[in-house]
Amino acid sequence: MVDRFRELEKPQGLRKKDVVLMATVTSFENVRHPRKSELRQFAELFAPLFQASSEEARRQAVAALSQNPNVPPAVALFIASQPIAIAAPFLASSPCLSDDLLIMIARTQGAAHARAIVRRQSLSPTVIDALVGLRHSLGPSRHTDERSGDISPAPEKAQQDHSEELRQRIKRLANHLHAPASDRLGMRTITPMQEALLVRFARTGEADHFCSALAEVLSASRWLAERIMLDISGRQLAVTLTGVAMPPEETVFVLKRLYPHLSETVAELTRADALLKDLDPIDCADRIETWRRADNYTYRQHTTATTASLSVSGADDLMAGLSTTRTDELSAGGASPDRRRAAIVGDDHARQVLRARQR
Incomplete structure (x- = not known):
């Protein structure tokens, strides 16, 4: 220049x-x-x-x-x-x-x-x-006077x-x-009881109970909670706990308990703290809702198909049970063998008459 x-x-x-x-x-x-x-x-x-x-x-x-x-x-x-x-x-x-x-x-x-x-x-x-x-x-x-027309x-x-x-x-x-972080209106928020349960199960190493409690927090299926916990990097669980407004110190404690490698210190920060540092609560909440919608769609279809299958098999079992019960009743004395034979013969006679009329 x-x-x-x-x-x-x-x-x-x-x-x-x-x-x-x-x-x-x-x-x-x-x-x-x-x-x-x-x-x-x-x-x-x-x-x-x-x-x-x-x-x-x-x-x-x-x-x-x-x-x-x-x-x-x-x-x-x-x-x-x-x-x-x-x-x-x-x-x-x-x-x-x-x-x-x-x-x-x-x-x-x-x-x-x-x-x-x-x-x-x-x-x-x-x-x-x-x-x-x-x-x-x-x-x-400026305005116009309606009577005189002057401005x-x-x-x-x-x-x-x-x-x-x-x-x-x-x-x-x-x-x-620029809503404050405490404003959770319309957003999924963890309750104190749910928070205490997650911390307790993480402390005692009860992963199965932790998974059940996490599914309850998300109001989702256990399948979604298991998928979140299977991410061994801990990022999906960190996103989930941040999205439901769990306090950062409790979130770090849970992550360290479930994923021990996150307790390592790098550049004066543990891996768990560094993981939470890059997460935005609003983005995490939006991601949770996306997961829940997909889980609701998949789990509902799976449940509907399972229910339909159980209904069909249940109807078959019911009909088989009714037939067995009827046969047992007849065998037990509800009707004599001669009467049962007569009923069968009567049915054969009816079929023959029907065939004759169709000719």
């Missing part, structure tokens, strides 16, 4: 201080992890060089620094306080501007700076609330009511997107 400005210096008459400013900015950009001394030196040099340079050089320098996350806070505040023609790209995209700094700039520099802040790709609920309160991004509300400014009370309504709506949305 310095070479580029040196090439443009002759035809466009750039001053030497413009080149020095851009050279300073370029050298600062090349340092990916600046030390405190380098940050302090850049902060001391930037303001005098910036003020002594031309407007075009200032814009180029601000555009270059708008993508740098290491800009010192003093330099960031200095740039953000410049006229909007220069500060706009920095306000709209700089990653080094904190929420407090954005709010201070919006309150002290005016509507143009606030509109530039609004164009940022992401804003925290705190900054949005402050911007709504300032009402810089909204033009003055006049809207009453101040109506503007305040609208701002308050918008502020409350933003707060509700922010609370919904």
Whole structure:
């Protein structure tokens, strides 16, 4: 970039201080992890060089620094306080501007700076609330008098009511997107009794009882609980216990008991702690529900088929039992052998008569 400005210096008459400013900015950009001394030196040099340079050089320098996350806070505040023609790209995209700094700039520099802040790709609920309160991004509300047809400014009370309504709506949305970890409404959550049972069975090494208790926690089949426990890495069980909001310390204890290799320490953390560190509770809860839906579909089909098979075999057994019972009753004295023989003969006679009629 310095070479580029040196090439443009002759035809466009750039001053030497413009080149020095851009050279300073370029050298600062090349340092990916600046030390405190380098940050302090850049902060001391930037303001005098910036003020002594031309407007075009200032814009180029601000555009270059708008993508740098290491800009010192003093330099960031200095740039953000410049006229909007220069500060706009920095306000709209700089990653080094904190929420407090954005709010201070919006309150002290005016509507143009606030509109530039609004164009940022992401804003925290705190900054949005402050911007709504300032009402810089909204033009003055106007209404028409129905009787005279004149356009006049809207009453101040109506503007305040609208701002308050918008502020409350933003707060509700922010609370919904950033719900606290204790908010488990609509999510499967382990009860204290179930937690105590899982810990006890893990402590005593009763894997069979642990599997039954885990199936009860998930309200799923034992087959799903067995599949989860068969993952010897322990990750599926960690996902399950995290998804049902089991406390991390209890989860680590259970994992270490059931999978001893997770007790090993690596980089000052046990493998169980490292496993839980990468898990997100919301993602784990979603994965559990996916497992449960698949288990419900598979287990229900298996149960239906088994029930149908048992029903058919049960009906056959019932009919066989009835036939046996009837034969036993006849043998035991319910009817004499002669009468049974007569009944059989009578049946043969009926069949012969039916055949004759069909001819």
